Amino acid sequence: MQALKISELAKTFPLAKPLFGKAPPGVRAVRPMSFAVEKGETLGIVGESGCGKSTLARMLVGLLEPTKGQIEIAGKALDTADPAAFGRLIQYVFQDPISSLNPRKTIRQIMEVPLKRLHGLDKPARDKRTREIFASVNLREEFLDRYPHEFSGGQAQRIGIARALAASPEIMVLDEPVSALDVSVQAQVLNLLAELKAQFNLTYLFISHDLAVVEAVSDRVVVLYFGSVVEIGRAEDIFKSPKHPYTKLLAESAPVVGRALTAPEQKDSELPDPLNPPPGCAFAGRCVHATELCRTEEPRLRPMGEDQLAACHHPLEG
Numbered sequence: 654m655q656a657l658k659i660s661e662l663a664k665t666f667p668l669a670k671p672l673f674g675k676a677p678p679g680v681r682a683v684r685p686m687s688f689a690v691e692k693g694e695t696l697g698i699v700g701e702s703g704c705g706k707s708t709l710a711r712m713l714v715g716l717l718e719p720t721k722g723q724i725e726i727a728g729k730a731l732d733t734a735d736p737a738a739f740g741r742l743i744q745y746v747f748q749d750p751i752s753s754l755n756p757r758k759t760i761r762q763i764m765e766v767p768l769k770r771l772h773g774l775d776k777p778a779r780d781k782r783t784r785e786i787f788a789s790v791n792l793r794e795e796f797l798d799r800y801p802h803e804f805s806g807g808q809a810q811r812i813g814i815a816r817a818l819a820a821s822p823e824i825m826v827l828d829e830p831v832s833a834l835d836v837s838v839q840a841q842v843l844n845l846l847a848e849l850k851a852q853f854n855l856t857y858l859f860i861s862h863d864l865a866v867v868e869a870v871s872d873r874v875v876v877l878y879f880g881s882v883v884e885i886g887r888a889e890d891i892f893k894s895p896k897h898p899y900t901k902l903l904a905e906s907a908p909v910v911g912r913a914l915t916a917p918e919q920k921d922s923e924l925p926d927p928l929n930p931p932p933g934c935a936f937a938g939r940c941v942h943a944t945e946l947c948r949t950e951e952p953r954l955r956p957m958g959e960d961q962l963a964a965c966h967h968p969l970e971g
């Protein structure tokens with residue numbers, strides 16, 4: 654069963670109109686993209702800074718209205734102009750746990766908001782549910798009457814996760830959930846997320862620039878480049894047998910213990926200018942395999958092997 658399906662979802666940020674002349678076309682942060690996530694699956698989302706990960710995530714949780722496209726959760730299309738429709742179905746866990754929590758509210762008050770607003774629970778029911786969720790993220794009950802700044806990064810991220818769980822969502826979008834944490838704490842939070850997924854029957858979208866973490870936690874992975882999906886497939890295939898030269902570049906650029914860093918094959922290290930996008934494949938300027946076709950015609954996502962799709966005119970072998 655599909656937990657989430659997006660169809661032709663896109664976001665363009667308009668730019669200010671100059672005093673004279675035509676308005677510029679705007680920044681196409683997410684170009685029309687479509688994919689689905691199965692219930693219980695963890696879908697990793699990777700790509701370098703500026704590729705549209707956060708814009709996509711914010712649209713998925715109703716924080717940002719798409720320019721076009723559709724979002725379906727558990728088979729139902731959501732009204733993307735109505736953020737309230739999202740809360741009970743999909744929740745966001747932010748990268749920076751402390752600044753995502755209201756500093757003037759106690760943790761109990763923070764936890765109560767979704768329980769009251771989304772589920773209409775009365776005070777005793779809210780207290781009971783808050784205690785249950787707190788226990789499931791391994792936090793002590795006495796923490797409930799403290800303020801966000803009193804917690805370490807790892808504890809604050811558990812609170813951020815608890816707040817998201819309080820909405821009883823089907824899906825959680827985890828946006829770099831461990832990158833702000835000490836390495837020693839990262840594994841604890843990742844283990845907790847795995848336990849919660851099983852306990853609450855959740856589906857995860859896991860955004861990270863840390864490919865080792867994405868490979869470890871994801872069933873399938875989406876690779877974004879310049880606002881588009883350039884490759885999607887099972888995590889092991891994406892990392893061991895990438896079809897798109899950009900996926901290979903990402904994998905080769907990631908430091909792995911015990912492996913010497915190779916100089917990745919590429920011509921340039923710059924992303925194209927979003928205000929002046931190239932006509933063909935957006936990666937052509939950096940790709941050593943690029944031909945005239947790549948510079949003139951945008952490649953479409955197409956099947957390449959079992960459960961793997963890539964948008965490339967000259968996919969890699971093997």
Ligand SMILES: Nc1ncnc2c1ncn2[C@@H]1O[C@H](COP(=O)(O)OP(=O)(O)OP(=O)(O)O)[C@@H](O)[C@H]1O
Nearest residue numbers: 666680681682701702703704705706707708709927
């Ligand atoms: N509010 C905005 N107005 C105009 N352009 C924006 C806005 N937000 C994002 N962008 C642009 O959209 C593109 C995608 O940005 P986005 O933040 O989604 O990327 P990202 O992959 O999440 O990057 P990072 O990992 O650095 O957060 C970038 O070119 C960015 O400059």
